[in-house]
Amino acid sequence: MMDRRRLSHIMNKAAKARIAVVGDLMLDVYVWGKASRISQEAPVPVVQVRNRTQTIGGAANVMRNIVSLGARAKAFGVVGKDDAGKIIRSIISEQGIDDEFVLSDASRVSTQKQRIIAGTQQLLRIDYEKIEPVSSSIRANLTEGLLSAIGKGKVDAVIFEDYAKGVINRELAEAVNKEALRKGIITALDPHPSQPLEVKGLTLMTPNRSEAFALSGTYYKETQRPVEKDKALVDVAGKIMKRWAPEHLLITLGGDGMALFGRNGRCLAVPTKAREVFDVSGAGDTVIASFVLALLGGASPAEAAEISNHAAGVVVGKIGTAAITVDELFQSFFERE
Ligand SMILES: Nc1ncnc2c1ncn2[C@@H]1O[C@H](COP(=O)(O)OP(=O)(O)OP(=O)(O)O)[C@@H](O)[C@H]1O
Ligand SMILES: [Mg+2]
Numbered sequence: 001m002m003d004r005r006r007l008s009h010i011m012n013k014a015a016k017a018r019i020a021v022v023g024d025l026m027l028d029v030y031v032w033g034k035a036s037r038i039s040q041e042a043p044v045p046v047v048q049v050r051n052r053t054q055t056i057g058g059a060a061n062v063m064r065n066i067v068s069l070g071a072r073a074k075a076f077g078v079v080g081k082d083d084a085g086k087i088i089r090s091i092i093s094e095q096g097i098d099d100e101f102v103l104s105d106a107s108r109v110s111t112q113k114q115r116i117i118a119g120t121q122q123l124l125r126i127d128y129e130k131i132e133p134v135s136s137s138i139r140a141n142l143t144e145g146l147l148s149a150i151g152k153g154k155v156d157a158v159i160f161e162d163y164a165k166g167v168i169n170r171e172l173a174e175a176v177n178k179e180a181l182r183k184g185i186i187t188a189l190d191p192h193p194s195q196p197l198e199v200k201g202l203t204l205m206t207p208n209r210s211e212a213f214a215l216s217g218t219y220y221k222e223t224q225r226p227v228e229k230d231k232a233l234v235d236v237a238g239k240i241m242k243r244w245a246p247e248h249l250l251i252t253l254g255g256d257g258m259a260l261f262g263r264n265g266r267c268l269a270v271p272t273k274a275r276e277v278f279d280v281s282g283a284g285d286t287v288i289a290s291f292v293l294a295l296l297g298g299a300s301p302a303e304a305a306e307i308s309n310h311a312a313g314v315v316v317g318k319i320g321t322a323a324i325t326v327d328e329l330f331q332s333f334f335e336r337e
Helices: 004-014 059-068 083-094 136-151 170-183 209-215 231-244 283-296 301-315 326-334
Strands: 018-023 025-038 045-058 072-080 098-105 111-118 121-128 157-161 186-190 248-252 258-262 267-270
Touching: 004 283, 004 301, 004 326, 018 059, 018 136, 018 283, 025 059, 025 072, 025 083, 045 059, 045 083, 045 111, 059 072, 059 083, 059 157, 059 283, 072 083, 072 136, 083 098, 098 136, 136 170, 157 170, 157 283, 170 186, 186 283, 209 231, 209 248, 231 248, 231 258, 231 267, 248 283, 248 301, 258 301, 267 301, 283 301, 301 326
Parallel strands: 018 072, 018 157, 025 111, 072 098, 157 186
Antiparallel strands: 025 045, 111 121, 248 258, 258 267
16 A cells, blocks of 8 residues: 555655657647527537637647656657647647757648537537658657657656657657667557557556557457456457567556556556546546656556556546646545545
């Protein structure tokens, strides 16, 4: 069991960490309003807008979680030369994230997801994006930047946050992973099944349940409880461990919590704490950020899983893509029954 002293020891040490995050940067926009009548133009609700808020999402949400947990993050990604791109960059730097490698490309459309919310009900999501591999010069710049940061000992871990929108490809991941292995730093991949980047020997992989099934080429099967006896899940984990050989495979299971697999083949199930759930988007970003930070803080894999499960449990209780603070983490551990 985690006590206060142990958690502060881990989080204090983690606060010294510097983490590079490479992946697809996004802008999450929320338009809040009230819908009380149907339009005369078409049978659709009319939303009377009250408020509009925006935050950074995708890989940038992983960075946001890292800084809100007290550590330092270095961004590696691309935005278009458009308004959304300017906003993404300015929020990144406002948050205190190092934006030296947030590159701009006039041929790209910055990824933006707009949600229209009436009361607490999401009515519509509007996506702006151009899913296409980034140009070879941008990819080369990002790779060089990452290799140099790792080579010069400027980062303690690298997180690949892949939403398969064009920033990460196999060459980038392989080159960066190789250098990270040479320097002995932590590497973590939140994989996207549409591009199973086959990099071997990562420290951590964090697919959700359906991504894990897709990565292993297995038809999806519903969760069996208890999780340790979920044979289909254990088989899927075995296949991923064989092909990717990560040190830790953390499969997130939504409301069922998470299952942690190590190279010894054992499965540790971490159930969620019952709590009110408002919005599960971004929970995966919090999981990878907090697990990596916990490891850098000296946590065991089981402790890191417990910490990231608490952290994700907090953000699913907030509306919108959210990040967690150290105070909130302590409250989740020690101030709820
Ligand atoms: N309904 C829920 N109740 C409690 N905790 C939850 C719930 N849904 C998700 N979580 C927490 O969030 C973690 C990650 O959730 P999930 O498995 O849905 O990840 P994901 O699909 O990658 O999320 P994302 O939308 O960020 O990509 C879970 O392991 C759990 O700790
Ligand atoms: Mg995810």
